[in-house]
Amino acid sequence: xxxxxxxxRAPDIPISYGVLERSDETHDVATLRTYPVxxxxxxxxxxxxxxxxxxxxxxxxxxxxxxxxxxTAHSYTIRAIGAVTQRLVRAGVGDVVTVRGPFGRxxxxxxxxxxxxAFIAGGIGIAPLRAAIEEVVRDRQRYGRIIVxxxxxxxxxxxxxxxxxxxxxxxxxxxxTVDRPGPDASSWFGNVGLVTELIVDAVGSVxxxxxxxxxxxEATRDRLSAFLCGPDAMMMATVVELEQLGVxxxxxxxxxxxxxxxxxxxxxxxxxxxxLICRDGPVVTATQLGDAxxxxxx
Amino acid sequence: MPTERTPVIIDIKGLQVLVDVLIEQxxxxxxxxxxxxxxxxxxxxxxxxLPAGWTDDQGAGRYRLHNDHSHGRFxxxxxxxxxxxxxxxxxxxTLSMTQSHAADPVEVHVTATRKGRRAFLGVRPCELEAIVxxxxxxxRGPNVDRAYRSARSDLMLIVVNCTVxxxxxxxxxxxxxxxxxxxxxxxxxxxxxxxxxHDGGPRYVVTxxxxxxxxxxxxxxSRTSTVAMTNQDALDIEAxxxxxxxxxxRHVDTKELxxxxxxxxxxxxxxxxxxxxxxxxxxxxxxxxCFCTSVNEITDLSGxxxxxxxxxxxxxxxEFSRVGNAPVRSSxxxxxxxWLTHKLGTWHDQFDESGCVGCGRCITWCxxxxxxxxxxxxxxxxxLSGGDSRPASGDQ
Numbered sequence: 001x002x003x004x005x006x007x008x009r010a011p012d013i014p015i016s017y018g019v020l021e022r023s024d025e026t027h028d029v030a031t032l033r034t035y036p037v038x039x040x041x042x043x044x045x046x047x048x049x050x051x052x053x054x055x056x057x058x059x060x061x062x063x064x065x066x067x068x069x070x071x072t073a074h075s076y077t078i079r080a081i082g083a084v085t086q087r088l089v090r091a092g093v094g095d096v097v098t099v100r101g102p103f104g105r106x107x108x109x110x111x112x113x114x115x116x117x118a119f120i121a122g123g124i125g126i127a128p129l130r131a132a133i134e135e136v137v138r139d140r141q142r143y144g145r146i147i148v149x150x151x152x153x154x155x156x157x158x159x160x161x162x163x164x165x166x167x168x169x170x171x172x173x174x175x176x177t178v179d180r181p182g183p184d185a186s187s188w189f190g191n192v193g194l195v196t197e198l199i200v201d202a203v204g205s206v207x208x209x210x211x212x213x214x215x216x217x218e219a220t221r222d223r224l225s226a227f228l229c230g231p232d233a234m235m236m237a238t239v240v241e242l243e244q245l246g247v248x249x250x251x252x253x254x255x256x257x258x259x260x261x262x263x264x265x266x267x268x269x270x271x272x273x274x275x276l277i278c279r280d281g282p283v284v285t286a287t288q289l290g291d292a293x294x295x296x297x298x
Numbered sequence: 299m300p301t302e303r304t305p306v307i308i309d310i311k312g313l314q315v316l317v318d319v320l321i322e323q324x325x326x327x328x329x330x331x332x333x334x335x336x337x338x339x340x341x342x343x344x345x346x347x348l349p350a351g352w353t354d355d356q357g358a359g360r361y362r363l364h365n366d367h368s369h370g371r372f373x374x375x376x377x378x379x380x381x382x383x384x385x386x387x388x389x390x391x392t393l394s395m396t397q398s399h400a401a402d403p404v405e406v407h408v409t410a411t412r413k414g415r416r417a418f419l420g421v422r423p424c425e426l427e428a429i430v431x432x433x434x435x436x437x438r439g440p441n442v443d444r445a446y447r448s449a450r451s452d453l454m455l456i457v458v459n460c461t462v463x464x465x466x467x468x469x470x471x472x473x474x475x476x477x478x479x480x481x482x483x484x485x486x487x488x489x490x491x492x493x494x495x496h497d498g499g500p501r502y503v504v505t506x507x508x509x510x511x512x513x514x515x516x517x518x519x520s521r522t523s524t525v526a527m528t529n530q531d532a533l534d535i536e537a538x539x540x541x542x543x544x545x546x547x548r549h550v551d552t553k554e555l556x557x558x559x560x561x562x563x564x565x566x567x568x569x570x571x572x573x574x575x576x577x578x579x580x581x582x583x584x585x586x587x588c589f590c591t592s593v594n595e596i597t598d599l600s601g602x603x604x605x606x607x608x609x610x611x612x613x614x615x616x617e618f619s620r621v622g623n624a625p626v627r628s629s630x631x632x633x634x635x636x637w638l639t640h641k642l643g644t645w646h647d648q649f650d651e652s653g654c655v656g657c658g659r660c661i662t663w664c665x666x667x668x669x670x671x672x673x674x675x676x677x678x679x680x681x682l683s684g685g686d687s688r689p690a691s692g693d694q
Contacts, residue, residue: 011441012392012441012444013393013406013408014395014404014406015404015406016403016404018401037403038403038404055395055397055404055595055604056395056397056595056597056601056604057595058593058595081622081623082622082623091400092400094400094401095400095401096397096400096401096402096403096404098395098404257621258619258621258626259618259619259620259621259626261591261592261593262591262593264439264440264441264443265435265439265440265441266435266436266439266441266443266589266591267590267591267592267593267611268589268590268591268611268613269590269592269611269618269619271636271640271644271648273560273644273647274560274643274644274646274647274648275647275648276648279439279440295563295564296632297626297627297628297629297631297632298563298626298627298632298636
């Protein structure tokens, strides 16, 4: 997978973007739609991230979740976890945030053309996948089946639920699952359990059909490409599941998060084994990743 | 590159002329001096400031200077800090941001990087190799570190080969010394100190290594008496390097070391090392190639103005690997493993070279005397036998 990236002109200097619109996705997740107020970022590709921050508080790496064909306004979907993200999630319309970027290697969409595509997300992991899903849906004649599997802790924590419902209307195979349906279990018609439990039914059938048509043909195993984003443990289990179904690890892409600070490969914080995640990721293939996620505390 | 690399020989007065010429040409000259009982790098105007007669006695967790009254000015191995603090500053103001109200654009003032010519006199071959490593990380990536780029421009590097290695040195294993390698091309002059205790003061064999170095040598030739190198001098130099090489006690087997390190992730040695390691970060502070930094933002009371500072950081700190609200590497074992695996293994994956130059500082300055050269054999044995949890037994 070779995707060339274009370095930003002054990638270490923050520029100002204003909050055009904000939407609360869940009790602790909000999406900020931002527009340039002084200077603007270079074009981005789905899967790339920015360092978004509040002057005096700090900055954090967040993937751009809006479609890449809008070069001006960028959306960031943020979960309030630390000092910076808590302030960002509370930002109001008109507030100015700082951004640097875009950084990192994007999703390799070209390698998925001509085959089925599965997007598998855990929690807020659907956000870094959103721009890629929008692109596949827009160019859907280039792809086979489009599958979107989303796992969340509870129904209230499913991010982008209305958008997911609208995807389903357009023929995308959208399946949701939660760990706990909660007190309003009667109103939850989705699955209960881990997102990995959806894979065999949704993805496995595709691989089996293709392989039965052409037994022993190596090329048929390339027919499914998977794009993953979620907690490390969820992605690890998903890779195992997909590989057991015969999906080529070169065609399993994951986006990783480590402690990105400089985002230009010089501060050393985001190392994961031999990978500098801001430079070599955040999107890597399961082949590149190797056993990096199964080695504890790497 | 110079048209010829003919060395000339100068005496200590000639070395002073070299310093004078460098200063006249607008350089701030830095060189080794005895400060607070260690060899430290400081601004230098006179060869009298050099550590005349001083040598260093180094061991695991031990560093002592003593003066043996020899004529040499460079009769020590390496001090606690290489040239890293002058090139990749420990604390750096990077920019200021001003924003009066949340809805105002943020005004950013980027701090000017340092300017001016400098000359580093007395760079050891292993230290020069360390600068090569920093160049790769900070200048050759997809993006350039602007402060490092400024610090590296208008810089003359004058190597002084190592003739008195310390017991902690293992440069021969890492191919980084005691003599500067012909594969390194970032320096300007190469100097070898010749000391004959029965024959007056020290003499310096100076060889140009760049066009700039050759030009300086031309000026030097017009200002002081230089003599050509004799066959006997050449033999003395070679004998000196052989002596230096054979005095190096520590060794690291670098054959497939990358693979050994990668295969060692589950070795029980890491937990055993963690029982000794204080996670103090001394090894990362003295390592001439450790480059990691963190950014801090400091605001005034009104929150209007923010100063962004960058500091050296250490992978031994708990904060270093924080993602969300928890560190990835919470155990000391995982942090020690990360540091050593990065130096000897994954640095190759990231930058196509080793992150270790064999200077031995991490051994000397470890307060509990952890010695990587004593630990690697156990990792290698376990990795080669396919075992994944061999307890450490130190030296083998």
